[in-house]
Amino acid sequence: MADRYEWLTRRLTEVSHEDRQVELFLEEIKDGIASRLPFGARNEVWWKAQWRPHVRAWLRAGWKVKSVNFQQARPSVTFERVTEFPGMASQGILAVCTVSAGAAMNGILAAPEWATLVFVFVLTAVLQWLTQMLYHRRGYAWGMVSLVVAVAGTAVLFQVVGEKSQSLIVSSQPTHVPRLGEFHCLRDLNSDSGTGALVFDIEAGGSAAESFRISARGVVSEIRIVVGVNESLPDASEPRPMKVQLKNEEGEILAEARRDNIVSNKLTEFTFPKDVPIEANKTYTFKAINESPWPVGIYFRPVKSGEVNDPHNGVLLEKRRNRPEVHRVQGSALSGCILGATYS
Known part of the structure; x- marks a missing residue:
C-alpha cells in the first residue's frame, strides 16, 4: 500500500x-x-x-x-x-545538551542520582519534541539554538563534573522509549473467492460487526472491508454510503469514518480522522453500517480456530436480507484489513 x-x-x-x-x-x-x-x-x-x-x-x-x-x-x-539540520549533528548536539545539563544539576545542586536520571530523561524528551516540531519549519534555526546551549552546557560540564565524570556517564545512559513501528495490516484476510469467500446482503440501516484483540499496544488508522452491489438489482448504479465505527469494550465509539459510496467488490477504505490508540489484549469492535436505502453485500470468510483473534468467534449481523433478526455467523470474519501499527 x-x-x-x-x-x-x-x-x-x-x-x-x-x-x-x-x-x-x-x-x-x-x-x-x-x-x-x-x-x-x-x-x-x-x-x-x-x-x-x-x-x-x-x-x-x-x-x-x-x-x-x-x-x-x-x-x-x-x-x-524542508530545510533539515543534518541528522547526526542534531542528535550529537542533543546528547551534549542533555549530558551537560545533567552534570550541572548533579554537580552544582548535589542532586541524587535518581533525580538526575529523571531530569535528563525529561529534558531529552522535550528536546526531541522540539526537534520534531522545528524539523518541519526551521531546521537550521534549531541547530543554532542547540549549538549555543551545547557550548554553554559543555563549559559547565568541565567546570563542575571533575571526579564525577565516570558516574555521570553511567547515569546518563539513554532510556528506552517505545517507538511506533511500520503501518501494516494488524489483521488481514484475503477476500478471493478461491479461499471460500461468502457474501451476505445487508438491508438499509443494517450492519456487520467484528471484535478483535491486538497483542501489543499501538494505533489503528484505517479499516478496509470488501463490499459490493448485486448488479442484477434495478438500483445497482445508485451510490451506497457507508460508515465504520470503532468501539472499545464498554461500547464507547472511539472513532468514525464515512464514505459517500463504496468501491464495489473491492477493498473500500475507511480512514479515521486521526490514529486511534489501542491497548494490548483488550477487546475492540469495528462496525460497518449501511447508510443507503438499498442493500449492500458484505464479504466474509470462514476462519479456523486461532486464525483471527476474535473473542466472540464470528461476525454479528443486523438486518441481513431474508433474516432481519440480530444473529452471529459462527467461525467467520470480515474480509479486509485493520491497518495500524504497534509500539516496540
Missing part, C-alpha cells in the same frame, strides 16, 4: 533545486498514482497529518505540505522544501 504514492515521491524529487515551492493539482496526483485518492484526502488534516503511510511519500523526497487549496476551481496542494 505504501508504494501507491511512489509516483508522488518521484515527482517531487524531479523538481528543480532552485524551486522552493511547487503546486500540484489533485487531478494530476490522481492520474499519477493511477488510483482514486482516499475519501479522507478531501480533508486538510489528511495532508498535514504526521506518521501516516502516505505522508512518507513527500517526506522521503524532502518536502512538506504548506497549504491545501480546495476552494479554487482546480483543487491543489502546495508543497515546500
Whole structure:
C-alpha cells in the first residue's frame, strides 16, 4: 500500500533545486498514482497529518505540505522544501545538551542520582519534541539554538563534573522509549473467492460487526472491508454510503469514518480522522453500517480456530436480507484489513 504514492515521491524529487515551492493539482496526483485518492484526502488534516503511510511519500523526497487549496476551481496542494539540520549533528548536539545539563544539576545542586536520571530523561524528551516540531519549519534555526546551549552546557560540564565524570556517564545512559513501528495490516484476510469467500446482503440501516484483540499496544488508522452491489438489482448504479465505527469494550465509539459510496467488490477504505490508540489484549469492535436505502453485500470468510483473534468467534449481523433478526455467523470474519501499527 505504501508504494501507491511512489509516483508522488518521484515527482517531487524531479523538481528543480532552485524551486522552493511547487503546486500540484489533485487531478494530476490522481492520474499519477493511477488510483482514486482516499475519501479522507478531501480533508486538510489528511495532508498535514504526521506518521501516516502516505505522508512518507513527500517526506522521503524532502518536502512538506504548506497549504491545501480546495476552494479554487482546480483543487491543489502546495508543497515546500524542508530545510533539515543534518541528522547526526542534531542528535550529537542533543546528547551534549542533555549530558551537560545533567552534570550541572548533579554537580552544582548535589542532586541524587535518581533525580538526575529523571531530569535528563525529561529534558531529552522535550528536546526531541522540539526537534520534531522545528524539523518541519526551521531546521537550521534549531541547530543554532542547540549549538549555543551545547557550548554553554559543555563549559559547565568541565567546570563542575571533575571526579564525577565516570558516574555521570553511567547515569546518563539513554532510556528506552517505545517507538511506533511500520503501518501494516494488524489483521488481514484475503477476500478471493478461491479461499471460500461468502457474501451476505445487508438491508438499509443494517450492519456487520467484528471484535478483535491486538497483542501489543499501538494505533489503528484505517479499516478496509470488501463490499459490493448485486448488479442484477434495478438500483445497482445508485451510490451506497457507508460508515465504520470503532468501539472499545464498554461500547464507547472511539472513532468514525464515512464514505459517500463504496468501491464495489473491492477493498473500500475507511480512514479515521486521526490514529486511534489501542491497548494490548483488550477487546475492540469495528462496525460497518449501511447508510443507503438499498442493500449492500458484505464479504466474509470462514476462519479456523486461532486464525483471527476474535473473542466472540464470528461476525454479528443486523438486518441481513431474508433474516432481519440480530444473529452471529459462527467461525467467520470480515474480509479486509485493520491497518495500524504497534509500539516496540
